Amino acid sequence: MFVRSLRLRDFRSWSQVQLDLRPGVTIFVGRNGFGKTNLIESLNYLAALRSHRVSTDAALIRTGCDTATAAATVVNRGRELTVEVQITAGKANRASVNGAPSRRARDVVGILRTVLFAPEDLAMVRGEPAERRRFLDELAALAGPRMVAARADYDRVLRQRSALLKTAAAAMRGGGDSAASVISTLDVWDTQLAAFGAQVTAGRIDVVRALSPYVAAEYARLAPHSPPVDLRYRAVVGDEVWPEGDAAADVEYIEAILLERLVSGRRKEIDRGVCLIGPHRDDLDILLGGHVAKGFASHGESWSLALALRLGSVELLRADGAEPVVLLDDVFAELDAKRRIALAAFAESVEQVMVTAAVAEDVPEGISGRRVSVEMIDDPDGSRRSQIVADTNAGGESG
Structure with missing residues (x-):
């Protein structure tokens, strides 16, 4: 290409x-x-x-x-x-x-x-979770419009649900019709957030599963005397949604878990006025010798990890038939x-x-x-x- x-x-x-x-x-x-x-x-x-x-x-x-x-x-x-x-x-x-x-x-x-290398890449290793989520979403998006649509739909529902949570506590204290309306509306948004969130989460998990061996190989080439590298997707819904072996992530299973967590955590979300469950709070763990690289890896190791993430992305796309x-x-x-x-x-x-x-x-x-x-x-x-x-x-x- x-x-x-x-x-x-x-x-x-x-x-x-x-x-x-x-x-x-x-x-x-x-x-x-x-x-x-x-x-x-x-x-x-x-x-x-x-x-x-x-x-x-x-x-x-x-x-x-x-x-x-x-x-x-x-x-x-x-x-x-x-x-x-x-x-x-x-x-x-x-x-x-x-x-x-x-x-x-x-x-x-x-x-x-495209695969872009930039000075900001160091933030994928040493920065906040949002940087690593962006990396995964950009790589998933290259697979085509479906993942772009899922992320756009998720972001739209997240904005609507978050706006409701900001006012929900006052409505719940008032009781009556206002409280009933909040619960009913949250039920609708929970269903949609779980559905779109499951697609986003599954897409990211599949990217991590496919990308991990390429990143490990590239890092070993860049830093042959360093400990091995592994990638792990850390979801707020728990370990049970991480993929096993070569199987693709189960969207329906993730959706059910997300919905259950949204319902069980509703009281806490209303009290705090923010959405606490969903892929917008997930993270990618970059493991160096079994330790999370952020806060553990040296500056040189961090740059090698950042390069390995990008080089691995190129190899992943090549394996998918696209240079x-x-x-x-x-x-x-x-x-x-x-x-x-x-x-x-x-x-x-x-x-x-x-x-x-x-x-x-x-x-x-x-x-x-x-x-x-x-x-x-x-x-x-x-x-x-x-x-x-x-x-x-x-x-x-x-x-």
Whole structure:
């Protein structure tokens, strides 16, 4: 799989750009804040309809504009598809494939598959559970629209149920019809939360089960003298939902457990006014020698674990029959010499790699390819925009 062209309009700092691409390595060089990461972000967004940098799409629209457009032509096994997404603040995104509108934006997920390496990856090991949940959800989303829909539905119900819990305590104290209405409505939301939550949980568990051996192998290669690595999905519903052997997670069983926990924990949730049960509170345990890596692994071990998670993701997608586009966003500046060499060697085996760097010297000598220079220019109206100012292979045009 590779991206043949990328087109942006009013996306982040880019007012307009048309960039022709090809297999191999493309290196975007520019000072911090000049927009090179925005190019990487647009591709990652087209893959999963989620930004790795912000939680809301409105931030992707160029200042002063109402909409942003990102489009990429993807070649996979000789088949060429152009996926385009239009982002509008406060409205549903619109998507198309080869010019034909999609009924739902999420239907384009899976056409492009990417794996992004970034300095923020260290947070997957040393940060909060939300970082690890995001990692699992992004990887699960690459399987196609079904998991994207399940997560969107879960988030919608979670917001509604959480809003009800904030006011439920007062209504319960009042008794009568108000209390009965709260209980009745919670019954409805509990059923939906359990159904969608089970799909999200099962999808994550299946990802962990499939990913774990690849991560273990990659970590052993990066740190051959370190203890072994294992991954374990820790759900608030308890150990009983973790998968056994090679069997896929049982969605119906997880749904029943979730619903039972929601009902039994209702009083506590009403008292606290928050939703305490569900995949929004789960975590991924990254185990190093049987110990949870967060708070245990050294800085070097943590970086090796973060790299192993990304490298393992690439191998997992390859095993599924899809060679992903690998995006390396300013990551070499964060790594020591040993890990830079290991990542550079891995990049040589990938069909298409896109690299960003503040200065060309940050890119190891083992990675060579087309170099594209990005700068920020000032317009007469006082606005600023990114622009490609040099291309060693003359493959790009900017506007």
